[in-house]
Amino acid sequence: MAMSVPLPQKDGRMSEKNKQQGLVTEGCESEEFQRLALDSHLCFAIYKANHAFNRFYKPLMKELGITYPQYITLLALLEKDGQRVSDLGETLFLESNTLTPLLKRLEEMGLVKRKRSAKDERQVIISLTAQGRALGQGICEVQRCAVDGLEMSMDDVQHLVRELNRVQEMLVKAGR
Amino acid sequence: MAMSVPLPQKDGRMSEKNKQQGLVTEGCESEEFQRLALDSHLCFAIYKANHAFNRFYKPLMKELGITYPQYITLLALLEKDGQRVSDLGETLFLESNTLTPLLKRLEEMGLVKRKRSAKDERQVIISLTAQGRALGQGICEVQRCAVDGLEMSMDDVQHLVRELNRVQEMLVKAGR
DNA sequence: AGCGATTAAATCGTTTGCGATATAAATACG
DNA sequence: CGTATTTATATCGCAAACGATTTAATCGCT
Structure with missing residues (x-):
């Protein structure tokens, strides 16, 4: 989700009431606040874009009978089949507490198999x-819709992806 | 408690089919596949970055005793107090089905008041x-941490925000 | 004024996300 | 060996997101 939220405001100024109520922390008019505000926008921009992808894919997903996280999971399996739960978790930043129920639903739908490893019975x-795999074909269709809708050059998309990954890595690094 | 026997624990031998199971979907080596892969990368990069922001903020939130969505809601209220539920929803891309329980929790914590409008009894x-409001003081601290962690120039952030908003708008436009 | 349509919030059911904990298998070590 | 520790997955409980429906208040139209 996001940080300081850019409200859809008619006039971008703070109300007198808000000012005197101390609704805004002192020093937020400073130059540093500009950076803080920008950060907020980045955080919120990512939240919004993610939300938009969700909403965009949802009706297409619905036709395939799956949800967005299930779609992402299938994508990961299309790239590399036969992964362990923990491998998938590493890819998707999820753990077994989230993945196990999700994968069970995919199994019930007949889209994946879950099988204990013979070498190590702990692993699934x-x-x-x-x-x-057949659904993967439908997924390519979905993506075709998305790509056509985006109307961005491949270079632009590539650059955007790199920047996002950079942000993600920095946040991970900073969070330790 | 037993693992609910989700999977056979003892006779689980990996089939030959599983071992050799192919990793890539057929027919995806084309030039078009490049675009499709990129799209999924973009979608996934946004997903990852969003996760990273979530994980980054979580420990900071915990010190304040609130969750991330609660924090965002408070932020929106700090910028503009006395909003209707639907106003908050418009800002946060949420609806009353999500906001009502969340706001009730904030009310129980003594952080917000919920009051029916006298003019229109439907509105809260x-x-x-x-x-x-006092909790808002801790919020600027959180933002400062985020900015320090990012280590990005304002220009880079600004550009990224613009690109993300562009993607978001295109997805919204394409989704109708 | 009367009544159907619209609007705002709340409620319900399902999926997801995650911290904490449990369970079972594999490994380490004494 | 056997037992303590570690590892992989699963379970539990709660918060959140969201489609669908419900309830109550207001609006619009005749």
């Missing part, structure tokens, strides 16, 4: 069924 | 309590 290997 | 006006 997730692999796509024929049906799950 | 949300306003910060003194305690809720």
